[in-house]
Amino acid sequence: MKTILEIQKLDRQIRALKREVEHCPASIDFKNYKRILQEGRARFEQLESQANEIIKTYNTLMNRYSNQKGNSEIIRKRNVDNISLDNISSLISDANSLVGDLSEEHRRVEDLVRRSEEIVRKSGELSNKLTEAKARSGSIKARIEAKKQEVAPKIVELENKIKELEPKVQDKEKYEKYKAMKANGIFPVYVPLEDNFCGGCKVELSLNFIERLKTKKMLTCEHCGRIIMYDK
Ligand SMILES: [Zn+2]
Numbered sequence: 390m391k392t393i394l395e396i397q398k399l400d401r402q403i404r405a406l407k408r409e410v411e412h413c414p415a416s417i418d419f420k421n422y423k424r425i426l427q428e429g430r431a432r433f434e435q436l437e438s439q440a441n442e443i444i445k446t447y448n449t450l451m452n453r454y455s456n457q458k459g460n461s462e463i464i465r466k467r468n469v470d471n472i473s474l475d476n477i478s479s480l481i482s483d484a485n486s487l488v489g490d491l492s493e494e495h496r497r498v499e500d501l502v503r504r505s506e507e508i509v510r511k512s513g514e515l516s517n518k519l520t521e522a523k524a525r526s527g528s529i530k531a532r533i534e535a536k537k538q539e540v541a542p543k544i545v546e547l548e549n550k551i552k553e554l555e556p557k558v559q560d561k562e563k564y565e566k567y568k569a570m571k572a573n574g575i576f577p578v579y580v581p582l583e584d585n586f587c588g589g590c591k592v593e594l595s596l597n598f599i600e601r602l603k604t605k606k607m608l609t610c611e612h613c614g615r616i617i618m619y620d621k
Pocket of ligand 1: 587588589590591592610611612613614615
């Protein structure tokens with residue numbers, strides 16, 4: 390059992406080194422880089438669909454505009470010499486409503502132009518930001534690689550120590566279980582009893598459990614699956 394606990398201690402150091410790589414500033418930069426890339430892509434899609442919407446609206450407006458221009462031609466072509474006084478007021482009201490419609494359309498088109506300009510500007514900004522992020526990604530990866538290279542020999546050293554210890558393990562079955570649990574992400578596998586709490590997940594253990602633990606010296610925590618040791 391003592392040897393397994395020694396191996397566990399070495400495994401803990403290996404994990405700490407690996408975590409050091411995962412949490413190093415370069416790895417955090419890389420995560421940020423990926424997030425910027427992802428958000429950027431989503432934003433591009435959003436801008437693209439907004440642009441498509443604007444093009445559709447623009448086409449509709451242009452159709453309406455050309456219809457109204459047709460109407461203005463009809464009004465212009467009415468023979469003013471033959472027009473009766475009765476018809477003048479309807480002619481004026483037609484012309485007025487046409488002017489109103491046209492200025493309304495004009496306002497809408499201007500609004501569309503403003504929105505398109507905004508989209509072009511935002512896309513430009515976004516594209517600059519992404520280009521900048523991509524340019525930096527190479528150096529970020531190199532920094533992560535350097536960090537990996539830095540810890541690699543230490544990990545090899547620890548792994549060799551484990552290899553030296555393995556033949557000395559007496560309870561092979563227990564060691565196999567240790568390795569299996571470690572592979573399943575349960576680590577540390579063996580934890581102490583801390584007061585009345587599991588030394589792994591810190592859950593409070595029942596008195597009944599503790600009584601059984603005192604007799605058996607080792608029991609699996611019902612909450613986290615780790616093996617709690619009682620060594621008094
Ligand atoms: Zn536990």
